[in-house]
Amino acid sequence: MQDLARHSQNIRRKIIETAGTRFSAHFGGSLSSVDVLSALFGKIMNISAEKATDPNRDRFILSKGHCALGLYAALNEFGFISDEDLSTFDKDAGSFPTHCVQSCEKGIEISSGSLGLGLSMAVGIALALKAKKSSAKVYVLCGNGEANEGIFWEAVMFAGVSELNNLILILDNNKMQNDGFSKEVMDIKNWDERLKAFGWNICNVDGHNLEALINQLKTPSAKEPLAIIASTVKGKGVTFMENNPEWHHNKLSPEQYEKALSEVSKTGE
Amino acid sequence: MLVDNSFIQNLSLLGSRGTFGLALKDIEPRREDLRVVVADVKTSAKLVDFEKQAPSKLINVGIAEQNMIGIAAGLAHEGYTVFTSTFAPFASMRCFEMLRTQLGYMNLNVKIAGLLSGVTGGLFGNTHYGLEDIAILRTIPNMTVLSPADCLETYKAVLAASEIKGPVYIRLTGDRGTPALYKEDFEYEIGKANILAQGNDVAIIGTGTILSEAMRALRGLKKYDISATVVDMHTIKPLDTTTLDQLFATHKLIVTLEEHTVVGGLGSAVAEYKATKINVPPQMILGIQDSFPKAASTAFILNQNGLSAPRIAERIVQKYQELF
Secondary structure (H helix, E strand, O other), X not given: OHHHHHHHHHHHHHHHXXXXXXXXXXXXXXXXXXXXXXXXXXXXXXXXXXXXXXXXXXXXXXXXXXXXXXXXXXXXXXXXXXXXXXXXXXXXXXXXXXXXXXXXXXXXXXXXXXXXXXXXXXXXXXXXXXXXXXXXXXXXXXXXXXXXXXXXXXXXXXXXXXXOOOEEEEEEEOOEEXXXXXXXXXXXXXXXXHHHHOXXXXXXXXXXXXXXXXXXXXXXXXOOOEEEEEEOOOOOOOOOOOOOHHHOOEEOOHHHHHHHHHHHHOOOO | OOOOHHHHHHHHHHHHHHHHHHHHHHHHHHOOOEEEEEOOOOOOOOOHHHHHHOHHHEXXXXXXXXXXXXXXXXXXXXXXXXXXXXXXXXXXXXOHHHHHHHHHXXXXXXXXXXXXXXXXXXXXXXXXXXXXXXXXXXXXXXXXXXXXXOHHHHHHHHHHHHHOOOOEEEEOOOOOOOOOOOOOOOOOEOOEOEEEEOOOOEEEEEEOOOHHHHHHHHHXXXXXXXXXXXXXXXXXXXXXXXXXXXXXXXXXXXXXXXXXXXXXXXXXXXXHHHOOOXXXXXXXXXXXXXXXXXXXXXXXXXXXXXXXXXXHHHHHHHHHHHHO
């Protein structure tokens, strides 16, 4: 677990360093997803830079494309993209803009950024893998905000009815979205009941507790698709960003940069 | 495939939707990579026999068109060739963003058959008309847009679409009994227009089953000594600019004809290209006026919009005499 904690720490540091003081970036949602990304890429998923296009790899679908910066930092941490690649974040006509652009060989399975679309495509991938009798699994990371979208629920409905037990949805439930706190925008409280009613297997977990995340991600589902509702903190790791709506998408001043970098560089909790 | 008179007649009786279902059923045995995803239109798209033949290859997502495209995108991501279908207004408008952002942006191998396009829906009314699909679909990079003129061409379009990589929209107009414009086998190549009739004065460039009205308008034009070429522009994107150049050089008046709004369709595509040229003929854009027609039979709406054979002839004669 210590290794994973170190990976998380590195990813958080890379998020801050990559955005620096030059770019407005989606810090909040990227930081809330970091531990999920560490657990998946560092432990759970059968995928590596060398077999990024192997047909038997597990698939990772980033539906909440707004946390592309978090994904780039994680892909760099796990060897999929180089430091040079990462340094081209948000460069004109580069390959690593604010919202990700598909590049399977670099671990980016789909283009995303238009919210709510990822789960639907993940369902298609899960169906395809079943048809090919592959044992690979599909892990899809969605934000609680994008679950306002209609197509998200269309996909939830289909996956439940079709018993896609090779599909694992991780809901990064940071309880915030663009306009602020979700309870003031679209107050969905009972994720469990809603998803269960659609035929999903549900578990709740602290999305920053790596051990708990690993345990839940390792538990296979008999026949239902699995939804892991990860309770997270938006902006996790940088105190002035945590639960602060201003840091959904914002730019660091030089002073803030130093403070953020020093906080995410501290070892241990 | 033997294309003879009885095959052509049979397709005509099936109509465009029946032809679509039959074409997929015919290619299914040799295509392990084929999947068909529908949004509760298995019966409307005439895919019941397909499902009987290959139940595992048909996926019904219910009335959820956006998810239909998302799931198709996922299957295509894993190497499948996927056909999807629903009625044209829903295929083009309800899931436009998925067509653009999933199929176009990632250049995925998904085909979309828009059923009952144009005003084929008749008394179903505007919710079921496909008046904007060409305009919408041709804005998407990587998207091929096909619009067959009769059932044999529909059959060939489905086969051709299955053989190219990338997203393809197939616009289906006409119902059972659609007139056969191609009376015998012919060469069909995506992006290459076919000449249905050769004339000298006016070039009528049409798309879809409304081309049968253009063919019937020829006699009305002849009465006034106007000789017309009729072109089947079955591919709207990529546009056959080679044929357009030839037509611009050899005809005095260009007429575009479509069962589609006059905004943004074939007429616009031709005009956009023509605008870059000098010394080219003027153009009439014949289509459905920029308004919601009152629900009525297809023939009624076509006539009301000046798109029946006699009205097409009348409008062209008037314009021609005014200009020359």
